[in-house]
Amino acid sequence: DQQVKQNSPSLSVQEGRISILNCDYTNSMFDYFLWYKKYPAEGPTFLISISSIKDKNEDGRFTVFLNKSAKHLSLHIVPSQPGDSAVYFCAASEYNNNDMRFGAGTRLTVKP
């Protein structure tokens, strides 16, 4: 039962442009959402999160948008940089619940 879905396995954008990564979820009990970034040979590292009481959270070049009615969230990176090239995982959980569910990841390639 895949409760968190990232339907795009890969995305390629030009340096300086916007990268938009999408994520859908099915469990209406999820109220805490995160994006993790993973480089090869490393574990995922936390990037940005959002709770269900908000619809937007911004941290520098990274912004996460949450549409609760559509059970959809997205990560915007602007401007994209070659160092942003990595696999991005969407994750969701009920807050204060240790059971975090991940999507399959989207490989972002930012071309110079």
Place this chain on the structure above:
Amino acid sequence: ETGVTQTPRHLVMGMTNKKSLKCEQHLGHNAMYWYKQSAKKPLELMFVYNFKEQTENNSVPSRFSPECPNSSHLFLHLHTLQPEDSALYLCASSPLGQGAGGYTFGSGTRLTVV
């Protein structure tokens, strides 16, 4: 280094072998996790330990046996694995009750079953 250390980084084992993966954290976290990452699949939660007690086992086959002797160490004992068990095994830790944002992952063990 993230503060969560996994050893070994790479492991090749035969289907009849017995091996163990080790995870260690000194971040003061009270929850530890094993995740499995297979190619093109979501990270799969395998086991959760809170204060050394196993609180979740996501229908993981018995050929995977976790052990948590204290809140800083977590093991995954492997025996009679199948080739489809080849994957990246990730350990993570978090403060208990802090929500998922508090997860810190290790670099993983790349397991190949031959």
